[in-house]
Amino acid sequence: MGRINQATRRLLDVSMALGQERRLDVLLEKILTYARDLTSADAASLYLTEGKGLRFVLTQNDSVDIEFKRVKIPISNKSVAGYVARSKNVVRAADLDRIGKNAPFSINRKFDNASGYRSVSMLAVPLVDSHGTLAGVLQLINRRKNPKAALGKDFSKKQVIAFGAHDQEFAMALAGQAAAAIVNTRLYDSIDNLLESIVHASVSAIESRDPTTSGHSVRVAAYCVELAKAVDREEKGVMGAVHFGRDAIREIRFASLLHDFGKIGVREDILVKAHKLQPHELDKIETRGEMLDLQMRFTALNRKFNGLSSDTVKIDARLRDDLKRLEENMQTIRKANNPSVLPKGRFEEISRLAVEPLGIGGCDILTLLSREEAEKLGIRKGSLSKAERREIQRHVAHTYDFLCKILWTPELKRVPEIAYAHHEKIDGTGYPRGLKGSEIPFEARMMTICDIYDALTASDRPYKKAVPQETALEILQSEGRAGLIDTELLALFTSAKVFAGQDFLKDRRK
Ligand SMILES: [Fe+2]
Ligand SMILES: [Fe+2]
Known part of the structure; x- marks a missing residue:
């Protein structure tokens, strides 16, 4: 030729x-x-x-x-x-x-x-x-x-x-x-850059509503990308058959950056709720306590002045008892307001404060707590009531609705479906759909592990302190044993040290 x-x-x-x-x-x-x-x-x-x-x-x-x-x-x-x-x-x-x-x-x-x-x-x-x-x-x-x-x-x-x-x-x-x-x-490239900037602007929008989880989405995305690369390196077993190319890695990165975007649709007072009662609700009870305190002292003085009892020593002793009991009750309320697990008997004590007339010093306020307040303080774990928990959980549906409105390119079309399943559990006890095992997209199972790991190790959640890396891995192991998360992926997450070498980790440890 x-x-x-x-x-x-x-x-x-x-x-x-x-x-x-x-x-x-x-x-x-x-x-x-x-x-x-x-x-x-x-x-x-x-x-x-x-x-x-x-x-x-x-x-x-x-x-x-x-x-x-x-x-x-x-x-x-x-x-x-x-x-x-x-x-x-x-x-x-x-x-x-x-x-x-x-x-x-x-x-x-x-x-x-x-x-x-x-x-x-x-x-x-x-x-x-x-x-x-x-x-x-x-x-x-x-x-x-x-x-x-x-x-x-x-x-x-x-x-x-x-x-x-x-x-x-x-x-x-x-x-x-x-x-x-x-x-x-x-x-x-300019379309990619535009998409990147929109995604990052969306992440900033979520984090500006909830600064306590600042950096969560970016960290989860970084873990997911590392885990995807580790899966891609695997040659044997189930993961040997799974490949993450450039586009697939980008897809899981976008899905994880936006997985909690739906929190934008959750009421802010619930989103950042650190205690069972909102601050103004606790203030109301504290004021009630102060009023009672004053009223007890006033009643005691009145008794002495009117000579209702000739024994002032007895009046003072009763006042001391009443004030002590009031302070104990206030302490019980303050402790119950924390999101930690309620100790045995505390729930009953709280319920009693809403039904039992005080009978203190002849005061006319019948109970220290209203039924509604007692119900909130009686939450046995965490800081959210069932209704509030349901509202938080709705963030997944909000995320999905939002992501479905975006015209993703073919390489990124599974972003909504991956993000939608990040709270599903292998045994079907997750939400919102209760998917089981392989019904949950592989990428979502990866994201669940990264999401939990970050929630545990981040020092910025209102309701709990950061746990050390080793403890976080132990907690994940126990979740794996309980059939909640994918144990093979967890093993790879641990052996590939997906969480190591990320510079941002250094910045967020207190
Ligand atoms: Fe979430
Ligand atoms: Fe998350």
């Missing part, structure tokens, strides 16, 4: 390959490699448009190792690339030393001087897509007489030949494809 036929076929293959590449850095390498391959160029450089200038982004050279800086140059006639970008003309020069003074551009030898390489022949083409958008400039340097042999450092001009008309045609055809691919890739 002749050189031209071969090159035409290669060009078709190259067009396909460029159209499929989404990573800009890989795409640029491919463009240079293919262009040099098609034209037997010993070296090549690539510039991309950036603002009103050109950014030197990549160079390849078979003869010398080149260190280059990503300098920005103006789009002007002071360089070949600048001229090509400005005019959208092609520059094809057999020997740059013989460029006359009348040329519309200057030859900039700075790069040659710094690298010790000599540019002789050159073909520079603008990268313009079908809409006329300039993406950059491709510069091919030193067409080799012997296509297969690199020129080496001290080559002679005889080893270099001029780029021909066919080289120019191929380079221009490739330039069109390359420009389209670059424009597309940059568009994808």
Whole structure:
């Protein structure tokens, strides 16, 4: 097959390959490699448009190792690339030393001087897509007489030949494809960046409502990404068959960044509730206690003054008893207000304070607590009533509703379904749907472990202190034994030390 036929076929293959590449850095390498391959160029450089200038982004050279800086140059006639970008003309020069003074551009030898390489022949083409958008400039340097042999450092001009008309045609055809691919890739990148910024803005919105869980979503996402990489490394067993590529990792990262977004729909006083009673509710009881205290003292004085009892010692002793009992009751209330597990008998004591008339010092307030207050203080574990707990749990449905409204790209379409299942348990006791075992998406089972681990080890939850890493792992183990979380994933979470090496861990330990 002749050189031209071969090159035409290669060009078709190259067009396909460029159209499929989404990573800009890989795409640029491919463009240079293919262009040099098609034209037997010993070296090549690539510039991309950036603002009103050109950014030197990549160079390849078979003869010398080149260190280059990503300098920005103006789009002007002071360089070949600048001229090509400005005019959208092609520059094809057999020997740059013989460029006359009348040329519309200057030859900039700075790069040659710094690298010790000599540019002789050159073909520079603008990268313009079908809409006329300039993406950059491709510069091919030193067409080799012997296509297969690199020129080496001290080559002679005889080893270099001029780029021909066919080289120019191929380079221009490739330039069109390359420009389209670059424009597309940059568009994808800008869409990705837009999505990233929206996701991060959403995370900030959740955290601004609940500063006590600040950083939770970001940490859970970081753990999930590490766990996904660990799963991907596994070669045997169930996990050997599961692969997490770049897109799948991005999907689980977004799902975990947004898993608690629905908390935005939960009432703030419940979301940040640290005690069983809201502060104003406890204040009301404290004031009631103070009033009782005063009333007891006043009643005692009144008795003494009116001579209702001749024995003032007895009056004082009764007052002391009454005040002591009042203080004990207030202490019981304050302790019960904490979210820790109620000790045996405390529930009954609290209930009694709502039904038993005080009978203290003849005061007319019948009970220290209302039924409603006693009910709240009687919560046996945590700080939330059943209704409040149900409202918090609704955050999962809110998250799902919100995520379903986003038009995810095909690679990210499972974000809603993954986030929706982060509170499901293997034995079916989770919420909101009570899914069991494999009904729960694999990624959600990963997220559950990361979510619990962070909730345990973070020092920022209102209702409990941070536990050390070892204790958190023990708690997770016991959850695994109880059939709540995926034990194989937990084993990998532990053995791969998914939680280690994360810089942010250092910052959040008190
Ligand atoms: Fe959650
Ligand atoms: Fe969470």
